[in-house]
Amino acid sequence: MTAGGSAPHLPARARRAARRFAEIVCPPEMAAHHRTDRVLGELELMLAAVAPEARKALTFTLVVLDQAARLRPRSRGRRFSQLDDEAAEAYVRSVLASRSVPAEFVRRLKSLVVMCYYELPVVQREIGYHPAPYIAAVSKRRLESYGPEIRAGEAAVTAPEVMRAGEVAGAAGVVSAGDVAGARDEGARDEGAGDEGAGDEGAREGGSRR
Amino acid sequence: MSTPAGLTTQADITEDLSLECGVVIVGSGAGGATVAADLAEAGADVVVLEEGGYHPTESFRPETGRALRTLYRDGGGGATIGRPSVLFAEGRCVGGSTVVNGGMSWRTPAGVLDRWAKQDGVLEISEAEMAPYFARFEARNSVGTQDPETIGRNSLLLKAGADAEGWAILPNRRNQLHCAGTSNCSNGCPTGAKRSMAVTSVPRALAFGARIIAGCRVDRVTRSGHSVTGVTGHVVGPGGVRGPRVVVRARAVIVAAGSIQTPALLLRSGLGSASGQLGRNLSLHPNANVVAFFDSDVTGWQGVHQAFQIREFLAEGIMMSAQNLTPSMLAGVIPGYGRELGEMMADYNRVVTAGPLIEDTGTGRVRNVPGLGTQVFYRVTDKDAARVVRGVELTAEALFAAGARRVVLPFNGAPDVRDPADLRRLLTRPVPRRSVELYSIHLMGTARMSEDPRRGVVDSYGAFHGVRGLFVCDASVFPGPIGINPMETVIALAMRNARRLIEQRRRYALLPGLCSRADKSQCWLADKSQCQMATGVPGTYSNPESGLPVGAWFRCE
Numbered sequence: 191m192t193a194g195g196s197a198p199h200l201p202a203r204a205r206r207a208a209r210r211f212a213e214i215v216c217p218p219e220m221a222a223h224h225r226t227d228r229v230l231g232e233l234e235l236m237l238a239a240v241a242p243e244a245r246k247a248l249t250f251t252l253v254v255l256d257q258a259a260r261l262r263p264r265s266r267g268r269r270f271s272q273l274d275d276e277a278a279e280a281y282v283r284s285v286l287a288s289r290s291v292p293a294e295f296v297r298r299l300k301s302l303v304v305m306c307y308y309e310l311p312v313v314q315r316e317i318g319y320h321p322a323p324y325i326a327a328v329s330k331r332r333l334e335s336y337g338p339e340i341r342a343g344e345a346a347v348t349a350p351e352v353m354r355a356g357e358v359a360g361a362a363g364v365v366s367a368g369d370v371a372g373a374r375d376e377g378a379r380d381e382g383a384g385d386e387g388a389g390d391e392g393a394r395e396g397g398s399r400r
Numbered sequence: 401m402s403t404p405a406g407l408t409t410q411a412d413i414t415e416d417l418s419l420e421c422g423v424v425i426v427g428s429g430a431g432g433a434t435v436a437a438d439l440a441e442a443g444a445d446v447v448v449l450e451e452g453g454y455h456p457t458e459s460f461r462p463e464t465g466r467a468l469r470t471l472y473r474d475g476g477g478g479a480t481i482g483r484p485s486v487l488f489a490e491g492r493c494v495g496g497s498t499v500v501n502g503g504m505s506w507r508t509p510a511g512v513l514d515r516w517a518k519q520d521g522v523l524e525i526s527e528a529e530m531a532p533y534f535a536r537f538e539a540r541n542s543v544g545t546q547d548p549e550t551i552g553r554n555s556l557l558l559k560a561g562a563d564a565e566g567w568a569i570l571p572n573r574r575n576q577l578h579c580a581g582t583s584n585c586s587n588g589c590p591t592g593a594k595r596s597m598a599v600t601s602v603p604r605a606l607a608f609g610a611r612i613i614a615g616c617r618v619d620r621v622t623r624s625g626h627s628v629t630g631v632t633g634h635v636v637g638p639g640g641v642r643g644p645r646v647v648v649r650a651r652a653v654i655v656a657a658g659s660i661q662t663p664a665l666l667l668r669s670g671l672g673s674a675s676g677q678l679g680r681n682l683s684l685h686p687n688a689n690v691v692a693f694f695d696s697d698v699t700g701w702q703g704v705h706q707a708f709q710i711r712e713f714l715a716e717g718i719m720m721s722a723q724n725l726t727p728s729m730l731a732g733v734i735p736g737y738g739r740e741l742g743e744m745m746a747d748y749n750r751v752v753t754a755g756p757l758i759e760d761t762g763t764g765r766v767r768n769v770p771g772l773g774t775q776v777f778y779r780v781t782d783k784d785a786a787r788v789v790r791g792v793e794l795t796a797e798a799l800f801a802a803g804a805r806r807v808v809l810p811f812n813g814a815p816d817v818r819d820p821a822d823l824r825r826l827l828t829r830p831v832p833r834r835s836v837e838l839y840s841i842h843l844m845g846t847a848r849m850s851e852d853p854r855r856g857v858v859d860s861y862g863a864f865h866g867v868r869g870l871f872v873c874d875a876s877v878f879p880g881p882i883g884i885n886p887m888e889t890v891i892a893l894a895m896r897n898a899r900r901l902i903e904q905r906r907r908y909a910l911l912p913g914l915c916s917r918a919d920k921s922q923c924w925l926a927d928k929s930q931c932q933m934a935t936g937v938p939g940t941y942s943n944p945e946s947g948l949p950v951g952a953w954f955r956c957e
Contacts, residue, residue: 198639214737214738215737215738215741216737216738216741216742217738217739217741217742217745218738218739218742219742232465235465235469236465236468236469236475238469238639239468239469239474239475239477240474240475240477241474241477241478241773242773243772243773244474244477244479279738282737286737287813289812289832289834289835294485297812298479300737301731301732301733302477302732304728304731304732304734304737304741305464305465305728305729305731305732306465306728307728307731308727308728308730308731308745309463309464309465309727309728313727314727317727317745317746317748317749318699318748318749319701319726319727319748319749321462321582321583321584321701322461322462324582324701324702325462325580325582325584325590328550328580328581328582329580329582329590329591331549331580332578332579332580332591332593335547335578336547336577336578339577339578340577340578340593343542343577344577344592344599346540347540347599347600347603347604347607348603348604348607348608350441351441351540
C-alpha cells in the first residue's frame with residue numbers, strides 16, 4: 191500500500207473541485223501560505239489508501255459538488271470551482287448543514303481534507319505540536335529508569351512456556367508435555383475407531399470438555 | 401529494512417507459491433498470533449498469512465496519515481451503512497489491530513461470561529475456568545497500570561472531573577512494559593513498550609518455527625466435502641495490485657481476520673453456517689468524542705493514551721475515558737471549518753478529548769455485495785442512541801467539573817456549550833439519532849459461539865459447525881458485546897482454543913509434517929513417538945532450568 195511518495199492523481203474535474211473545497215474548509219492560512227498543493231497531494235495519498243468503492247464515492251462526490259452548484263440561483267450557472275469566496279463558502283455551508291445522504295459524503299470529505307491540512311508538519315508546528323523531541327526524551331527516560339526490567343521482559347518473549355522442558359503437571363491454562371502425550375494417545379484411539387463420528391464422540395468422552 | 405527469520409514479505413515472492421503445513425492461520429492479530437505461538441511451541445507446523453505489511457517498531461513515527469495508509473485497512477476509513485453511519489477502523493499489518501490499539505487489557509466481566517454460558521451454551525467459560533488464560537496473557541504481555549510519570553494532564557483532568565462528581569474511576573490496565581507515554585499508540589508504539597502481538601506472540605511464533613507471510617490476502621478457504629484442505633490467496637503488490645498466487649494446503653485452517661473480514665472470507669468461500677448466523681450479530685461498542693477547551697495548556701500528547709476509565713456507569717452500558725487525538729484526527733472530528741476551524745485548532749494544546757463507549761444492543765450484518773465488496777450494515781437503536789447522548793452528557797459534565805470553558809458535542813449541527821446549565825438546556829430537546837457522530841474500534845460477534853449449531857456458527861472452542869478442521873479465533877466468536885475493551889478476551893479465548901487443538905492434535909491430524917522448531921535444544925519429549933521426525937534419541941539429560949536429570953526424556957540431535 192502506498193505509504194508516501196506518489197499516488198494516483200485525481201481526475202482533473204475532481205481535482206479542481208477538491209482544490210476549491212480545500213480553500214473553503216481549511217483555514218485561510220492554507221491558501222495564504224501556498225500549501226494547497228501539499229494538501230491535495232496528501233489527499234490523493236489518502237484516497238489511494240481507502241477502499242476502491244469509497245474512493246469512487248468520494249471522487250464522485252467532488253464532481254457532484256462541483257456541478258450541483260450550478261443549480262443554485264446565486265451561482266448563476268457557475269460550477270463550485272468557479273465561484274467566488276463568498277458564494278463558495280455559502281454553498282458549502284448550506285451543504286454541510288443538510289441532513290441528506292450526499293451531504294454525509296461531503297462531511298466525510300471535509301473531515302478528510304482538513305485532516306490532510308493538519309497532517310502537514312509546518313501546520314502542526316504552528317499549533318504547538320512537535321512530538322519528536324518529546325518522544326525521544328521519554329524513550330530515553332524509560333530506558334534509564336527501567337532498562338534491566340525491559341531487557342528481561344523482552345528476552346522472556348521467546349522463552350519456552352507451553353511445552354517447558356521437563357514440565358508435566360503445568361499450571362492451569364498451560365499446556366504441558368504430558369497433555370500433548372495424552373492427546374496423542376487419545377488421537378490414536380480416534381484413528382483406531384475408524385469412523386469419524388465415533389472418533390468425535392471418543393474425543394468428547396476423553397474428558398477434555400470438562 | 402531487515403525482517404526476522406521465518407517472516408516473508410510480499411517483496412520476497414515473485415512467482416506463484418505453494419506450501420504445505422499442519423495449520424494455516426489467516427490473520428496475525430490478537431487471535432491469530434496467539435494461537436500461532438501456542439501451536440508452534442507445541443510442535444505444529446504453522447503458516448500465518450497476513451494481508452498487511454510488516455512494520456518494525458523503529459518504523460513507527462507520529463505521522464497519522466502515514467500510519468493510516470500503512471497500518472490500517474482502507475486507510476482507517478471503514479463506515480457502516482445505516483443512519484447514522486458508524487466510522488470504524490481495523491488494523492491491517494503484522495500484529496493486526498494490537499499494533500494500533502490503546503492496549504487496554506481487561507478481563508471479560510464475570511456477568512458476560514455467565515451470560516455466554518447460560519444463554520449461549522458456551523462450555524468452560526466461567527470466570528474461574530478463564531482465569532488461568534487471563535493470568536497467562538497478563539504475565540506474558542506485562543499487563544499493568546501506568547508508571548505515574550507517564551500520565552498526561554488530559555487524563556488527570558478527566559480524573560479530577562470524575563472525582564469532583566464522586567464517580568468511580570479506575571487506572572487503566574494496559575499491556576505495556578513500562579510505557580513511556582509517547583501518546584503514539586494509534587500510529588504504532590515507537591518504543592515497543594506496548595506489548596502488541598508484533599513484539600510478543602509474532603516473534604514467539606517465529607522462534608518456535610512458524611512461518612509468516614506478510615502482504616498475502618486470502619481469497620478462499622478450500623475444502624473437500626466437509627473437511628477443509630487449505631486456503632488460496634494472492635500477494636498484495638504495491639498500490640494493492642494483485643500479485644502472485646499463493647496456495648497453502650493444510651489439515652486445519654484457523655480464520656482470525658477480525659469480525660468483518662472473517663465472515664466475509666467464510667461467506668465468499670461458500671461456507672455459510674447451518675444456523676444462518678454467519679455475518680450476523682455484529683456489535684461494535686459505538687464511541688463518541690467530546691472536545692473540551694481549557695484556559696491553560698493541557699498538551700494532551702505528552703502522556704499515555706487513556707490512563708483512566710470512568711466505570712461509574714458500567715451497569716448502564718456506559719464507560720468513559722480521555723484519549724488524545726493528533727491534530728489531524730482532532731481536525732477531522734471538529735464540526736467547524738475554515739477560519740472557525742483554524743481558531744479552534746490554534747488552541748490544540750488546550751484541548752481534552754474524551755468520550756463514552758457504549759455496550760450496544762443493536763446488531764449489524766456483514767455481507768459481500770456484488771460489485772461493492774464487503775459491506776457492513778448496522779442500525780443504531782433508539783436505546784443505544786439514548787445511551788450515547790447520556791454518555792456524552794456525563795462526559796461533558798466531568799470535563800466542566802474539571803474546569804472546561806467550552807465543550808464541542810458530537811451532534812451534527814449542535815451549538816458549542818459553555819457551562820453545565822447550557823448543556824442541560826440543550827439536551828432537554830431530543831437529539832436526532834442520525835445527527836450523532838459515532839465511531840468504533842471494537843467489532844465483535846459475526847461468527848458467534850454456541851454448542852447449538854442452530855444458534856451459533858462455531859462451538860465453544862471456535863470449531864466451525866459442520867466443517868471439519870475449520871476454526872475461528874477472533875472477536876467474531878463473541879456471542880455478544882462485552883462492554884469493555886475486547887483484546888484480552890480475544891487472546892484468552894485464543895489460548896483456550898489453542899489448548900483444545902493441542903489436546904486434539906491427532907484428531908485434526910496436526911502431527912504429521914516436519915518439525916520446524918528453530919531451537920531444537922528446547923525440544924524435550926517424554927516418548928520418542930512424539931517426535932514428528934522420529935529423530936528423538938534417548939539419554940540422560942538434565943533439565944536446563946533445574947539442572948536435575950530428567951532420565952527417560954528424549955531430545956533432538
